Amino acid sequence: MINVTTPYLPPIEKYIKYVEGIYNRKWLTNSGPLTQELTVRIEERLGVKNLLLTSSGTMALQIAFRIKELKNKSVITTPFSFHATYSALEWQGANIDFCDIDKQTWNLSTQELEKLLKSGKKVDCIVPVHTFGNPCNTKQIAKLKEQFKFDVIYDSAHAITTTDKNKKNILNQGDISCFSLHATKLFHTVEGGGAVFASSEEHEIASSMINFGLTGDKAFQPGINGKLSEFHAAMGLAILDDLEMIEDDRNRQKSYYSKLLNSKVNFQEIAQNTKASPSYMPILFETQAQLNIVQKTLNENSVFPRRYFYPALHQMPVVTKNNKTWQLPKAEFIAQRVLCLPLYYGQTNSQIESICNSFPQ
Ligand SMILES: *Cc1c(COP(=O)(O)O)cnc(C)c1O
Numbered sequence: 001m002i003n004v005t006t007p008y009l010p011p012i013e014k015y016i017k018y019v020e021g022i023y024n025r026k027w028l029t030n031s032g033p034l035t036q037e038l039t040v041r042i043e044e045r046l047g048v049k050n051l052l053l054t055s056s057g058t059m060a061l062q063i064a065f066r067i068k069e070l071k072n073k074s075v076i077t078t079p080f081s082f083h084a085t086y087s088a089l090e091w092q093g094a095n096i097d098f099c100d101i102d103k104q105t106w107n108l109s110t111q112e113l114e115k116l117l118k119s120g121k122k123v124d125c126i127v128p129v130h131t132f133g134n135p136c137n138t139k140q141i142a143k144l145k146e147q148f149k150f151d152v153i154y155d156s157a158h159a160i161t162t163t164d165k166n167k168k169n170i171l172n173q174g175d176i177s178c179f180s181l182h183a184t185k186l187f188h189t190v191e192g193g194g195a196v197f198a199s200s201e202e203h204e205i206a207s208s209m210i211n212f213g214l215t216g217d218k219a220f221q222p223g224i225n226g227k228l229s230e231f232h233a234a235m236g237l238a239i240l241d242d243l244e245m246i247e248d249d250r251n252r253q254k255s256y257y258s259k260l261l262n263s264k265v266n267f268q269e270i271a272q273n274t275k276a277s278p279s280y281m282p283i284l285f286e287t288q289a290q291l292n293i294v295q296k297t298l299n300e301n302s303v304f305p306r307r308y309f310y311p312a313l314h315q316m317p318v319v320t321k322n323n324k325t326w327q328l329p330k331a332e333f334i335a336q337r338v339l340c341l342p343l344y345y346g347q348t349n350s351q352i353e354s355i356c357n358s359f360p361q
Contacts, residue, residue: 004308014238030227035233038053038236057192070125077089080335097116110136126141159179178193260352279343281340283338285338291338
C-alpha cells in the first residue's frame, strides 16, 4: 500500500542516543535541553528569531490567535486549506470570513482581498496560508496591512523551508508565522509545531501561555499546556541533519512527476524566484470526473493519493450549519480538481512511473 506520504524516520541509533540522554537527565518536558537545542538549531537553519516550539501546529495557531485577541474580531482566511486553519480560528471565537483564492497560485488572492477591504469591510486580522509550500504574495499583503491596519498571521504549516525573492525564510513574514512539525509534514517531531514572532514581547507572552500562563511561579494571564516534550524534540534533532537530503529527494520526485504528467494535468504556479518547500505533489485535473477516474485506478492498485483540500473550507458541514454562504468560485473550482500524489523520502522513479501509468493516455 502506498499512501500520500510516509513519515521520515531517522537512523534509530541516532534517535536512541538522544533518548539515552533524556533517561540520564530524567528531564522529560518543560523546556528541557533538547527542546532548547532544537529551538536554536531551527532558528539558525532557517534564519529566524523569536521561535517558540509547541505541542502541535494547531496549538501554535491557537496561541497566535489568542495573543492577537481575535475573539469576536473580524478575521479573513483562505477557503483552500487544511481544516485546522479554520478550526483553530473558530475555537478562539473569531468572526470568520473567507476571501477567494488565486486560480494560478491557489493562495489567498490579494486582488480579491483588496476589493473586500476597499468595499469598506472592517478587518482585524488576516490568516493567509502558503498553500503546499507556495509563498503568498507577502509584499502585497504587507502593503495592504500598512494601508488598512490589520494583523497578519501566516499559517506556514507547509512552508517551513520556503524562501522568498530575497532568499529569506518565509517564516519572517507577518506578525506571527505558525508551522507544523506533524509526522506527515516535510520535517517533523512526531507531533509538534511552533511559531515565529516579529515581536519579542509576544514571543515572551506566548512562552508563558504554553506553560499554563506562568512566569516562574506567578501567572499574569490564563494559559494552556502546549509544550513540546523532550522525546519529541529528540526526533526533531535526529531528523534535522537529514533535512537537506529529504528535500533534495522530494524535489527529484516532484521534477520527475512533472515531466511524466506534463501533457496530462496542470500544476500550481510557484511564485517567481522563490523556493517552495517540497511538501506535497498536487496536480490539477481539467474536470472532477477525470480526477475520480484516476483516483479509482490508483486505489485499485493500492495507491492512495489524497484530495487535499476537498471540500473547500466554506463547504464543510461545521461552517455551512451556521447558514452563512460564500461565493468562492475559484476555491471551489480548484478544490474539486486537485489531487495530491504520493511524495515521501525514498520513493523511487519506477514507483512514480507506475503511478503515472495509471493516467489515461
Ligand atoms: C498540518 C496543518 C496544520 C496543523 O498542524 P498540526 O501540527 O497537525 O496541528 C495547520 N494548517 C495546515 C495548513 C496544515 O496542513
